[in-house]
Amino acid sequence: MYKAFLFDMDGTLVDTFDLIYESFNSALKQNGKRQLTKEEFDKKLFGKPVDSTVSRLLGIATEGEHKKVLKDFEIHWLRNLARVEVFKNVPLTLERLKAKGYKLGVVSTSPRGVIYETLQQTRIYDYFDVLIGAEDAKRKKPHHEPVTNALRVLNMGPEEAVFVGDTVYDIKAGKSAGCHTVFMLNAYNGDVLKAEKPDGVIRDVSELLENGKS
Numbered sequence: 001m002y003k004a005f006l007f008d009m010d011g012t013l014v015d016t017f018d019l020i021y022e023s024f025n026s027a028l029k030q031n032g033k034r035q036l037t038k039e040e041f042d043k044k045l046f047g048k049p050v051d052s053t054v055s056r057l058l059g060i061a062t063e064g065e066h067k068k069v070l071k072d073f074e075i076h077w078l079r080n081l082a083r084v085e086v087f088k089n090v091p092l093t094l095e096r097l098k099a100k101g102y103k104l105g106v107v108s109t110s111p112r113g114v115i116y117e118t119l120q121q122t123r124i125y126d127y128f129d130v131l132i133g134a135e136d137a138k139r140k141k142p143h144h145e146p147v148t149n150a151l152r153v154l155n156m157g158p159e160e161a162v163f164v165g166d167t168v169y170d171i172k173a174g175k176s177a178g179c180h181t182v183f184m185l186n187a188y189n190g191d192v193l194k195a196e197k198p199d200g201v202i203r204d205v206s207e208l209l210e211n212g213k214s
Helices: 017-030 038-044 050-058 063-079 090-099 112-121 145-154 168-177 205-209
Strands: 004-007 103-107 130-132 161-165 180-184 200-202
Touching (some): 004 145, 017 038, 017 063, 063 112, 090 103, 090 205, 130 145, 145 161, 145 168, 161 168, 168 180, 200 205
Parallel strands (some): 004 161, 161 180, 180 200
């Protein structure tokens, strides 16, 4: 019997694609780096571990330079946070899952401060029992460590949790942790299903209330 639902944040709970793209390009421009096209961003960066991907993609050589880019990203993000919106039915679904006694968590590659401010801005922060961000795991998704760390905080085994996400990295992380995995399908990520076989597929988070997983 499942006792917890763990969620990726960006692209699963909140619509952040455009703001993340703009924030990264703003940070890159400030630091004299080549800016990304939307196609590059979508295929090579969105949903991936930021701390390793940015350096490899843009040739950022030093740790100081790397930290500066990420800090400038966070500043731009927080200045424009009011533009972020939750996806349809997210608050209602979280409220009903919580009312049924489930523990809820967020497992994201974003910095913890960004997660906190984003969930506060969208008024869904209070539903969650655990937040795992970039600082909370040495190895990022698709490694299982972030998911395993969330389970450790909740004092639960992987067989007791459902992990919900919208990228191949989410599904790999959830599977390697031993969780039941649910893929959030949208207009842009159908190719993930060619590479991975999640345990379930949904198009709206409210389906978690309808398909027997809760």
